Amino acid sequence: MQATAYTYDQASRSGSVLLDDGTPLPFDAAAFDAGGLRLLRPGQRVRVETDGEGDSRRVTFVTLQTM
Structure with missing residues (x-):
């Protein structure tokens, strides 16, 4: 699914995204690393x-949206 990067902490490689319905979901370093990203900007x-x-829903993978 698609979302928008909301926060990102480069030191911990964690942050949060906003789903298209406005729901915020956090992600941890494991989800960030799984996507192969080096940097993410809000x-x-x-x-x-x-x-x-x-409430137990979590992000397991985050990468840039490509067309």
């Missing part, structure tokens, strides 16, 4: 994969 469009539902 506002960039990204593609994410999630696991779980409701």
Whole structure:
């Protein structure tokens, strides 16, 4: 699914994204590393994969959105 990078901490390689419905979801270093990114800037469009539902939903993969 698509989302927008909302926050990113380069030191911890973690942050959060906003899904297209406005739902914020955090991601950790493992999800960031799985996408092969080196840097992420707030506002960039990204593609994410999630696991779980409701409050236990988490981002497992984040990479740049490509056309």
